Amino acid sequence: MEIITKILDSEALHDNPVNDKPQREVTIIENSPKENTPLLVGLAGFFGSSRSFLNKSYTNIDFMDVLNKISKKYSFIIILPDTMTYFRGNQYVNSTAVGNYSDFITKDLIKFLFKIYGKRDVYLFGKSSGGFGSIYNALHNPDIFSGFIDISGDSYFHYSYLRDFPVAYKILKNLGIKKFMEKFNSDYIHSQDELTAENIIAMSAFYSPKNTEINLPFDLNDGGLNEHWNAWLKFDPVNIIDTSGISLKNKKIILQTGIYDEYSINIGMNMIHEKLSMLNISHTYKEYPVGHFNTNHLYLESMPEILKDY
Incomplete structure (x- = not known):
């Protein structure tokens, strides 16, 4: 295997509202x-980016271990773009408060890769937020992607996100978004509740912005859900399948999830599976006796499913 690093100057990310650099390492x-x-584009989970895929684990199989194992049988080209943002992660959608990260993937990165390798099949893959980004962008760009691997991607937001709203409300009701982010950025360490609050702010920046303003899905006065929650639901893959699922016909779709997922994302993944089945869209769906984390070993099954056809 050979690891190559290139720099992409992204047109989509120029003049983004949080002044993140448009020059991205690939x-x-x-x-x-x-x-x-084929080109397999990896989208990192939240609080991670391209280099997260390269991290060495001494307690669990890591992503590079996976590639070493499958390299004995399959040829591959893995693409890992830097997608880190001011908000410590990415949902891979276009946002007026963060930047046009769907365009970064589907326009700038694809053009960049085709210039290097020529036009060829492209697949997305990722876990958690990366899984969400994979299915979301495949649904909206069937002319670009031949399929995707979604491992426990954010889905059925009623279960996967709502549970964190009371925690975020407790922290944000006295500080508000601006003061909290100033404190978060200046602190050296963060509690789990603070990470939860930051995550909800980030999701709001991606799902329910108004221009550069971030709109939380709950009221900071009483904690009740507000109209911005409806904007979130428009991004839920479980809902998008209802209107755009047919676009996935004849794609290679692999859905994997753990039955002990700490965010109950396995329920959303099963709902996607059931809806695809109702639409007669061929796909692979498998559940495992694992949780949300330390699931790199699932790629040992899913990546060969794609690569065996080449």
Whole structure:
């Protein structure tokens, strides 16, 4: 395997509202690429970015361990773009409060890759927020992507997000978003509740912005849900499948999840599976006796499912 690093100057990210750099590092991992070897674009989970895929674990199988194992049998080209933002992660959608990260992936990155490798099949893959970004962008860009791997991607927001709202409300009701972010950025360490609050702010920046303003899905006066929650639900893959699911026909779709997921995302993943089945859209769905974290080993099954056809 060879690891290559290139820099992409993204047109979509120029003049973004939080002044994140538009020049992004793209890590490419090649293993005996052939003329028809597909491009597999990895989207990191929240609080992570491209280099997170390269982290070494001494207690669990890590992503590079996965690639080493499958490299003996398959050729591949893995693409890992830097997608980190001011909000400590990404949901891979276009946002007036963060930046046009769907365009970054579907326009700038794809153009960049085709210039290097020529036009060829492209797949998305990721876990958690990366899984969400994979299914979301595949649903909206069926002309670009041949399929995706979604491992416990954010779905059925009623279960996966609502549970965190009371925690975020407790912290934000006295500080508000601006003061909390100033404190968060200046502190060296953060409690789990603070990370939860920051995550909800970030999701609001992606799902329910108005221009550069971030609108929380609950009222800071009494904690009750407000109209911005409806804006969130428009991004829920469980809902998008109802209107755009047919766009996934003839795509390679692999859904994987843990039955002990700490955010109950397995329920949303099963709902996606059931809805795809109702639409007669071929896909692979598998549940495992694991939780939300330390699931790199699931790629040992899903990546070969894609690569075996090449």
